[in-house]
Amino acid sequence: MTVSLLEHEALEFVRALIRIESINTGSPDTIGDGETRAARLVQERLEDAGIATTFVEPVPGRGSVIARLSGTDPEAGALIVHAHLDVVPVDEREWTRPPFGAVVEDGILYGRGAVDMKDFAGVILAVAREFARSGTRPRRDLIFAFLADEEAGGRWGASWIVDNRPDLLTGATEAISEVGGFSVPFAGSRRAYLLATAEKGVGGAVLTAHGEAGHASRPRHDDPVVRLASAVARIGAHRFPVVRTPALERFLEVFGAERGVTFTDDDLDAQLDDIGFLGRVIAASARQTVAPTVLRAGDKSNIIPATAQASLDLRALPDREHELREQILRLAGDEVEVTWSESLAPIASPLDTRFQSVIARSVAAEDPSGVVVPYLLPASTDNKHFARLGVFGYGFVPLRVPDEFDVYGQFHAADECVPVESLHFSARTTARILRDA
Structure with a gap:
């Protein structure tokens, strides 16, 4: 099967990001500069494609990058497309492959961040470059956000941007990020793709x-x-x-x-x-x-x-x-x-929106038997911070995986991995979603 430039770049960017040890321990004394190095890599790749960026670093080592692509419909609210660049710590003794080696074996990519969530960071970076390269104009403004500190609550990433640089998010009405989009067995040979709406x-x-x-x-x-x-x-x-x-x-x-x-x-x-x-x-x-x-x-x-x-x-x-x-x-x-203790409030976004219809059509174009199913995420994402600006958040990182592959089980696990073909599917489907959203 021929691999497109979009698919090739998506895989290569995910691997490049995995190789950067952007571990978030939650302690300023042990975090290092991994998030900033990952953000700089993203910034370089975006600017190589002619996309203007804004780099923010509230404290040393906690870098994030924001970029905006203009849409064709000035009446449509902007969509925040976000992924976090930090990962949780690893115990290398529990891994059978190097956690930051980005090794590909038998069609599987291994590494910390393979699903949480350098996969989506690499995919949306590739999509942004594809749009710039091909002259594709999305329907609405797309605000690409590559963020620090999600794994420790977002204080120096999404939350800081909402509080200190809301101008970077002007006009945003919806957001898309983790946790959802991966396929699970449905009925017969059909697959369900979960969409986190709350x-x-x-x-x-x-x-x-x-x-x-x-x-x-x-x-x-x-x-x-x-x-x-x-x-x-x-x-x-x-x-x-x-x-x-x-x-x-x-x-x-x-x-x-x-x-x-x-x-x-x-x-x-x-x-x-x-x-x-x-x-x-x-x-x-x-x-x-x-x-x-x-x-x-x-x-x-x-x-x-x-x-x-x-x-x-x-x-x-x-x-x-x-x-x-x-x-x-x-x-x-x-x-x-x-x-x-201090808390993050729960959030809930509307069902049956135009955006959800676009997601469903985009999945069906790549997987005709796929069905998008809303659900409530029992965990937390950076969507909570954007909700303070009135932005409705959805969790959908499209991944078509084998029925026995438990994507939830990969989060924070040893030997975290994702099929390479799933990343290719993600790049194609995400491009459709963002073009038409």
């Missing part, structure tokens, strides 16, 4: 139990470790009810009709198990969730500590943050103090 919020809480320190040979009724453990156990055991958000309702409607299943709230978890690895993602998106993640207490076994603490990860559904907090307070009880 995201859970991300927040945290700290539970603190106070008591009086003492010798462990004389146990106390107000031992803070015991009281904290009791509160954590209640919260961890609580099962929140299913909430049929518009995105979940649409997903269940489409999948149910295709598979001849009527999804019910009482049996939803078991029914979702039947659709494989995707079912676990949808189950997490169907309800509020709280996960105890960190416990802190004494450091000597014969001393009852004066305080004990637990950290909780909170994932709220759209418009239900207050309800989630109230439930945590009830479960924690009166003997435990609850302190709320």
